[in-house]
Amino acid sequence: DTAVSQTPKYLVTQMGNDKSIKCEQNLGHDTMYWYKQDSKKFLKIMFSYNNKELIINETVPNRFSPKSPDKAHLNLHINSLELGDSAVYFCASSLGTGPAVVYGYTFGSGTRLTVV
């Protein structure tokens, strides 16, 4: 199936731990994103990555870092997890930016991260 897949679907971890969420797309898209949906249900952009150009939302703490081994993967690493990091994290991909956005992003099914 062509899709954006992210793993794990659920992640429960203790404060202070380091964790990673993996994302892979087989759509041939060249831009990938990480979004965070917090308790208030807003979907907020964290990162976008296009042909090795990383655009960071300046409000994202530097404990969060994206890693892209190739065009099909954009993993999210989180260091020193805090309670406030609990949220649902969505990976997405698109066919470039600009006018291609009219075709929309394809989202993964989300990773629910709970920090205890």
Next chain:
Amino acid sequence: DQQVKQNSPSLSVQEGRISILNCDYTNSMFDYFLWYKKYPAEGPTFLISISSIKDKNEDGRFTVFLNKSAKHLSLHIVPSQPGDSAVYFCAASANLTPLVFGKGTRLSVIA
């Protein structure tokens, strides 16, 4: 600061009737607007989009209207079906920037 606002957190509509979901935005640089549909435990799914040079785009039962002067867009679903029950997100893009999303409106279509 919310650049994309969906002021109605929920909406209930009877099956067969029209559902109208509203969205307001503040950034006049937005040039593309999109609607996404989201079921529980799934990612948002692209539904329909509109360019800022148009005022209407239709796809089957779904129509999006854009009023640039009012910085307002709406999604019309007619006729509404129980399977349309989901959270609908309005999103917008300015030039090359990633999509900015609203908070979502939960639509319940009652049989």
